[in-house]
Each structure stands twice: as C-alpha cells, then as structure tokens.
Amino acid sequence: MNKVVANAREAIEGISDGMTLMVGGFGLSGIPENCIAALAESGLKELTCISNNAGVDDFGLGLLLKKRQIRKMISSYVGENEEFERQLLSGELEVELIPQGTLAERCRAGGAGIPAFFVPAGYGTEVAEGKEIRTFNGKPHLLEHALTADFAIVKAWKGDTHGNLIYRNTANNFNQAMAMAGKITIAEVEELVPAGELDPNQIHTPGIFVQRIFQGKDYEKRIERLTER
Amino acid sequence: MALSKEQIAQRIAQELKNGYYVNLGIGIPTLVANYVPEGIEVVLQSENGMLGMGPFPEKGQADPDLINAGKQTVTVLPGGSFFDSSTSFAMIRGGHVDLTVLGAFEVSEKGDIASWKIPGKMVKGMGGAMDLVASAKNIVVAMQHCSKDGQSKLLKKCTLPLTGVRCIRKIVSDLAVIEVTEDGFKLLERAPGVSVDEIIAATEARLIVEGDVPEMKF
Numbered sequence: 001m002n003k004v005v006a007n008a009r010e011a012i013e014g015i016s017d018g019m020t021l022m023v024g025g026f027g028l029s030g031i032p033e034n035c036i037a038a039l040a041e042s043g044l045k046e047l048t049c050i051s052n053n054a055g056v057d058d059f060g061l062g063l064l065l066k067k068r069q070i071r072k073m074i075s076s077y078v079g080e081n082e083e084f085e086r087q088l089l090s091g092e093l094e095v096e097l098i099p100q101g102t103l104a105e106r107c108r109a110g111g112a113g114i115p116a117f118f119v120p121a122g123y124g125t126e127v128a129e130g131k132e133i134r135t136f137n138g139k140p141h142l143l144e145h146a147l148t149a150d151f152a153i154v155k156a157w158k159g160d161t162h163g164n165l166i167y168r169n170t171a172n173n174f175n176q177a178m179a180m181a182g183k184i185t186i187a188e189v190e191e192l193v194p195a196g197e198l199d200p201n202q203i204h205t206p207g208i209f210v211q212r213i214f215q216g217k218d219y220e221k222r223i224e225r226l227t228e229r
Numbered sequence: 230m231a232l233s234k235e236q237i238a239q240r241i242a243q244e245l246k247n248g249y250y251v252n253l254g255i256g257i258p259t260l261v262a263n264y265v266p267e268g269i270e271v272v273l274q275s276e277n278g279m280l281g282m283g284p285f286p287e288k289g290q291a292d293p294d295l296i297n298a299g300k301q302t303v304t305v306l307p308g309g310s311f312f313d314s315s316t317s318f319a320m321i322r323g324g325h326v327d328l329t330v331l332g333a334f335e336v337s338e339k340g341d342i343a344s345w346k347i348p349g350k351m352v353k354g355m356g357g358a359m360d361l362v363a364s365a366k367n368i369v370v371a372m373q374h375c376s377k378d379g380q381s382k383l384l385k386k387c388t389l390p391l392t393g394v395r396c397i398r399k400i401v402s403d404l405a406v407i408e409v410t411e412d413g414f415k416l417l418e419r420a421p422g423v424s425v426d427e428i429i430a431a432t433e434a435r436l437i438v439e440g441d442v443p444e445m446k447f
Binding site for chain 1: 391
C-alpha cells in the first residue's frame with residue numbers, strides 16, 4: 001500500500017502528449033507547484049488542462065501556457081492572466097469556460113460514478129448551447145456531463161504513505177473533487193508522514209483516490225493579491 | 230451627487246438582516262462587509278471554500294492558503310469553516326445562501342444580467358457568477374448606472390453575453406435603488422441630490438415612478 005514516489009518527475013511518469021489533466025488550486029492557492037514545474041520541464045505538449053484558473057503569466061499553469069504546452073483549457077475564470085486572455089482572444093488556445101460550481105460538480109461526479117446531472121447555472125446563456133434542458137420544480141436546468149482525467153494532480157497540506165490527504169484552509173478548493181476524478185491521481189504534499197500518523201477523523205481525501213504521493217519541496221506559495229489592513 | 234463606490238456598498242449593507250449567510254462578489258460588493266449595521270450578525274461565504282470570512286490580515290500576517298474568491302488574502306472569524314469547491318456550490322445551488330451581492334456590466338428590465346464577457350475585447354470568465362445568479366433566492370446588483378462614456382447600463386435588453394436570465398431583483402447604482410418587477414424597473418430611492426428626471430435620462434429602459442421617490446438615507 002506504499003504509494004510514495006521520490007519526486008515530481010517520477011510522479012508525472014506516464015503522462016504523454018495530448019492527455020487530459022486535472023490540476024487543483026484556486027488562483028495560486030493550493031496549486032501543485034512541484035508537478036507544474038516538472039511538466040514545464042518535461043516539454044509535454046497538446047495537453048488539455050482542467051483547472052479553475054490558469055495561474056498568472058509566470059507562475060502556476062501560466063508557465064505551461066507560456067511554453068505553448070496546453071492545447072485546451074477547461075476553466076471558470078481566466079481574468080488576471082494576460083497571456084491566457086491573449087491566446088484565448090487570438091484563438092491560439094482552445095478554451096471551454098464553465099460555471100465554477102458546475103466545474104466542481106462535474107469533477108466530483110466524474111469521481112463518484114455519476115455520468116451526468118442537471119443544474120440551473122447557465123440556463124439562457126451561451127453555456128446552455130447544445131445542452132439538453134429539463135424543467136424541475138418549474139425551473140429550467142441544463143444536463144451537464146461528468147469530467148474525468150487521465151491524471152489528476154492535486155496539492156495537499158499533509159498526506160501519508162497510503163495517500164490520505166488533509167488540505168489547509170482555502171487551499172482545498174478544487175483539489176478534493178479533482179483527486180476523485182483522475183484515472184491516476186498524483187498528490188504532492190507539504191508534509192508526508194507514515195500511515196497511522198494522521199487522525200482518520202480529519203482526512204479530507206481518503207487514500208483510495210490517490211495512486212502516487214510525494215513530499216514536495218521549495219514551496220513558494222506565491223500570493224497573487226496581497227491585501228492587508 | 231452620484232454615490233461613491235463606498236456609498237453604494239453602504240446602501241446595500243442596509244439590505245442585510247441578522248443571521249444572513251451572504252456571498253459578496255468581487256469589486257464594490259466586497260466593500261459591503263465594511264458597513265454591516267451595528268447589532269446585525271451576518272456570516273460571509275466565499276465560494277472558493279470558506280464561511281466566516283473576516284477582514285484583511287494585519288500587516289505581515291497574510292497566509293497564502295487563506296484567500297477570498299477575488300484571490301485577496303483574508304482572515305477567518307471564530308466559528309468559520311473551510312470546505313471544498315463542490316460543497317461550497319452545494320450551499321449556493323441548494324439555496325442555503327440568503328443574499329448574494331454582485332457586480333454587472335448590464336442589467337435588463339426583465340432581470341437578465343451580463344457580467345462576464347465583452348466579445349472580442351475582454352474575457353474574464355464567469356467564475357461562480359452563473360451558479361450564483363441561477364440559484365440565489367435574493368440577489369442585489371451593485372453597479373454604475375452608466376458606463377464611463379455615458380451609456381446607460383440599465384437596458385430594455387442586454388447587449389452583452391448573459392450571465393443569467395430573469396434573476397435580478399434589486400439594483401443599487403450610483404444614482405438609484407431600483408426594483409426589478411414583473412412590469413420592469415421601478416424606482417425606489419434616489420441618490421441624495423439626484424432628481425427623478427436625471428435617473429430617467431440615465432436609464433435606457435422605461436422606469437416606473439410612483440409618487441414621491443425618497444432619497445437614500447445613510
């Protein structure tokens with residue numbers, strides 16, 4: 001049951017050109033920094049990335065965008081990343097924008113074995129184009145399909161050798177749902193401990209969802225918008 | 230005088246009721262937290278995964294793992310909680326949030342809202358706005374009545390890609406408080422010193438005006 005790999009480079013082994021990846025995080029909070037750096041170094045290309053945002057110009061998934069390693073982004077919010085917006089507007093990058101709650105639920109559903117579900121978000125907008133509409137309790141809903149990925153890459157605060165994960169504060173965000181939806185889920189953690197050291201009552205992601213785990217290093221944990229009193 | 234952004238937030242804060250769970254969008258809506266009336270307790274929800282959002286941290290105390298939906302560093306108040314994005318939107322979609330305040334590029338007299346995209350020019354993405362407007366029981370829009378070049382943003386029909394349809398109930402702009410009724414925009418209050426005629430002139434859609442329209446009180 002030992003799922004520990006040595007480092008990010010070993011963790012991303014098996015990812016190949018054209019694959020679909022889920023990448024956890026919200027803005028720059030809770031992003032798998034080590035794996036993103038390893039992907040940037042790998043030169044892998046034609047990737048489809050499912051991630052709420054795309055980092056900033058020089059950090060997070062912005063690193064992969066800059067090197068044109070991403071063919072398609074599936075996200076809810078691209079603001080504050082000029083390179084993303086430029087590639088989107090010029091048509092160099094294929095982008096599917098999805099309401100944030102629908103994106104989270106599509107990931108969760110993918111991991112939970114629910115192929116599709118109905119939500120009201122996006123009714124009457126361009127998000128609804130081509131989607132089946134049904135009315136429940138007098139309100140129109142869109143049929144949304146689950147998302148899965150060849151690899152889901154998440155970041156947690158603490159993890160153990162069985163792959164159990166605990167997130168910290170708002171760095172959980174998309175990591176928990178995405179961890180469920182990867183055919184292979186890679187977790188990088190700030191602190192890796194032997195199985196048995198984490199309190200089972202506090203686990204957010206049970207180890208069954210995680211195939212590879214490693215102790216990350218040199219976390220920059222960059223703050224995108226520092227605001228103080 | 231047209232209201233400042235702070236005054237728009239201050240007026241919206243009067244909509245808060247004791248015990249409300251409230252989601253505040255990015256921009257002017259965020260400022261509402263600064264004007265919660267005395268004696269009223271509300272819990273702020275941030276859709277990236279927090280209830281009990283507190284003020285910005287003291288200098289040097291910012292935590293990269295503790296941000297709001299606008300990616301700003303914040304704090305958490307006693308009694309707060311953290312959760313993942315799908316749980317967060319279960320709160321929103323499930324109708325557990327009492328009041329949502331968000332910004333807009335345009336609002337139509339039917340209650341349609343456009344707020345996420347200007348084709349060919351700007352795409353920020355909808356973030357959580359489509360989920361929020363589709364499910365919130367009670368939505369207030371905070372916005373400027375007109376664009377910088379004087380074009381009305383309160384329209385018969387939105388011109389920009391929509392965020393949601395028939396969902397907005399109330400608008401607080403720099404000029405007026407307006408209710409979206411079955412019959413269209415109804416003027417409820419004026420900004421201090423702004424006349425009914427000035428508001429009509431700044432509103433492309435028809436404005437329903439009944440009797441004397443009071444000035445906003447602060």
